[in-house]
Amino acid sequence: MPSGNKITIGTLRTRKREQRKISMLTCYDYATARLMEEAGIDSLLVGDTYAEVCLGHSTTLPMTLDHMVTLAEAVRRGSPSCYLVGDMPYLSYQVCPQDAIRNAGLFMAKAGCDCVKVEVDRRLVKTVEAMATATIPVMAHLGLKPQSIQTVGGYKVQGKRAPDALRIIEDAKMMEEAGAIALLLEAVPTEVAAIITESTELPVIGIVSGPHCDGQVVVQHDMLGYGGGHPPRSVKQYANLHDLLVEAFRAFAKDVVESGFPTDQHSVAMDPAEYDELRRALAMKTGHVKPSRK
Numbered sequence: 001m002p003s004g005n006k007i008t009i010g011t012l013r014t015r016k017r018e019q020r021k022i023s024m025l026t027c028y029d030y031a032t033a034r035l036m037e038e039a040g041i042d043s044l045l046v047g048d049t050y051a052e053v054c055l056g057h058s059t060t061l062p063m064t065l066d067h068m069v070t071l072a073e074a075v076r077r078g079s080p081s082c083y084l085v086g087d088m089p090y091l092s093y094q095v096c097p098q099d100a101i102r103n104a105g106l107f108m109a110k111a112g113c114d115c116v117k118v119e120v121d122r123r124l125v126k127t128v129e130a131m132a133t134a135t136i137p138v139m140a141h142l143g144l145k146p147q148s149i150q151t152v153g154g155y156k157v158q159g160k161r162a163p164d165a166l167r168i169i170e171d172a173k174m175m176e177e178a179g180a181i182a183l184l185l186e187a188v189p190t191e192v193a194a195i196i197t198e199s200t201e202l203p204v205i206g207i208v209s210g211p212h213c214d215g216q217v218v219v220q221h222d223m224l225g226y227g228g229g230h231p232p233r234s235v236k237q238y239a240n241l242h243d244l245l246v247e248a249f250r251a252f253a254k255d256v257v258e259s260g261f262p263t264d265q266h267s268v269a270m271d272p273a274e275y276d277e278l279r280r281a282l283a284m285k286t287g288h289v290k291p292s293r294k
């Protein structure tokens, strides 16, 4: 049962109308979902970037539907109130509208997502229309589409040239007309994001698309400084978990090697009478008496 604080698409629409920005982070597990909910993040995206940041793949393509739905279920358990977006993985919606509807249904009915996200352009307008008709709330992801990386040829800003920008702006309009309930713009120039955001009623979430979108999503590992290498220039880092965690792991390893952990404080002792009985039983069996406990 949604609580009074549940963030819905209605909340996001109001936020757009009132020009109050929407915060969104990627989230892939129960414990982090709890923290994000406690911190007041508006929306959590169970993104297929999990393949890269958690599984170590170089693209998002290896994510499977079952795996994504399992992650979404865990995130929902940790966060009953945030607006939960399930990212449909590669080939779970591109093959045909029937697949798209059935697979989206798992995110909605099994995992309890509030909407699903699909990476689209005008060629998938019929799919988005079919999903909307089937009561699937769709967030249309436009601009850079990581699932198409092999055809695009790299992670590049999209719409830098006027004809390409116009095409993305038209695609956004088509998605709105097809029944999408929100848009996500990835790696489009600031001006393009501003034009789309101003010209639609839909909440528009941006990533690497400038400050004019209605909301902002970031991959959590990037903003936390968690994972390999330097964060991209487009990301503001809010913590340095890399250093914090390496420090903790190093301290643990040192403790174990130097017998600083575990100590009696971290261990469970037998009741003295039980231990005496055990010693007697062992002595009867082996003839060897264990030392009494200090």
Ligand code: KIV
Residues within 6 Å of the ligand: 026, 045, 046, 047, 048, 049, 050, 087, 184, 186, 207, 217, 219
């Ligand atoms: O999967 C994901 O994390 C995403 C974001 C990059 C928007 O789609």
